[in-house]
Amino acid sequence: MEKPPATAVEASACGKVILLGEHAVVYGRPALAVPVCGLRAWVRAEPGPPGSGCWIEARDLGEILRLTTAPADSPLARAVRLALAHLDVPEPDLRLVLWSALPIAGGLGSGAAVATALIRAVFRWFGRPTDPAVIAALVYEVEKLHHGTPSGIDNTVIAYERPLRFVRGQAPVFFTIARPLPLLIADSGIPSPTRETVAAVRAGWAAEPARYETLFDAIAALVWEAEARLAIGDLEGLGGLLDVNHRLLVELGVSAPALDRLVVAARQAGALGAKLTGGGRGGNIIALVPPERMEAVAQALRAAGARAIYRTVVPPTAAAPGG
Template sequence: MRVRTATGHAPGKIILFGEHAVVYGQPAIAAPLLAVQVRVEAAPAAPDAGLTIALPALNTTIAVPDLTESSESPLFDALAYPAQLALRALRVTAPPDLALTVRSTIPVASGLGSGAALAAAIIRAVCAALDSPIADDALNPLVYEVEKRHHGTPSGLDNTTIVYERPVYFVRGAPMERVAVARPVTLLVADSGISSSTRVTVGDVRALHEADPARIDPVLARIGALVHEARAALETGALVYLGALMDKNHALLDVLTVSSAELDRLCAAARDAGALGAKFSGGGRGGNVIALVDAAHADPVAAALREAGAVSVLQTTVEPSG
């Protein structure tokens, strides 16, 4: 089988509004985080070397098994399984002699979509190396299959935002809709330094919902209504109102028990320093807080976030779009 040198890449993502409620049919809005990326380089390997995937940052290399083989290993789920899906999509029956090298600037277990981005980049690299570049519409369901290995019952929001690399309004099971952003939206992404499992937080919200749907369903519905308002604010450039909606979304997520004292402290520090609004983004109980700021006054808010315990603060802008 002929293989060639190729690359695959994918960005991180941030959820602007609607996490957790999106699992129950409510809308959510997310945007790609282009400042962090996964990049996978593919190169032909020696005859009979098979398909290997190296992570220099972890000093680790794994061999991708035959397409019928599986494993419960997290490394298999993150690395080998996406490669297997790519080969199956191309109707390749055995791993080719191909060496992949993975480099990423996306923090793991921080709500920035590292798992979906890794899967997308690996599948893109494998397909390109076999001279069969994959279209986004074909890639997205494959990355969703990997997300199910990671999270159990994912909404599909991460893979959709990362694969298409544009702000999206997402309802589970409905066609993706693009969000038309009227004005630049400047965000600070503050890493709490606390790792958290999305699978666990999604499962805890599910247990909460099953135990008391009469109390939790209205909370989920209020989050959904808030997302509708947020889309309108983005499309009209009403950034002050958008910030207030972020604050409300964070408070509702706290009712679902997926915030934490550390995340609450970071949000409060951002608001006190002049942010228009703040909330955590992702699964919760760790990961990242996002703060909406005036670009000209981002530095004092970033400093306040670091003072409050953020291990890093990244500035990003969601650009206007049609």
């Protein structure tokens, strides 16, 4: 077994937003997601006294867990247990200190980011490589506690920290962004109950499969068109697709009046397009905003009730070799 370091090591993980395709992605359709690199979860792994075991301190939650006594349904403890089991190492004398800039239950992948940072920290403590595919698979198991039937998109885009097209059960495909993608993320201040919205969509699909399959197909068509628009830098065309995707999410029943107000406010203030992102019924919206309109749109979003606003620019990128 590798000898752990005598001093602390750190690891972090980014947030994410889904550009298009949420909910439909659970049913085998594609979705596009991008990392939000400026909003991160951090973990510092520090050596503990001999015989102390492993402890997890979540500063933002005011929570301290001892790994040996933490409940089975604790996502934090599950992440650490999965990492140790994968590495096939005994519980170390270790203190894992966690803090995050990501809002909880906001559709920005907070749970997946925290789990990714924890698992990376444990891997680094034991000197093991943090292969994105391995990390994504482990975090997916943690995501089941959060979402019941997760799509797999959060853990994948966060583990790889690259824009990607995701189809459930398939290898991720990194796509091309020809021009910088300037986004405003507006937090409604309402927690997004992703597990509940996923379950509600599943119930609707079970009751009206033909209607829901048609909606999922329409969302999938938007995703493919959006990928083509991004590849040529057509942000105006992309904005229109975001608008249509939001309308389809409204039809799926996963929007909310607060989200709709923010979407309308962003558009009226000069956004090229806007939509909810993530599970819906709360959480965040994203708006595609030209740089010269950023401040005007941000002011309009605050006036419409946004509790917090984050600015991010996804840089241009090329597809990975071989797609």
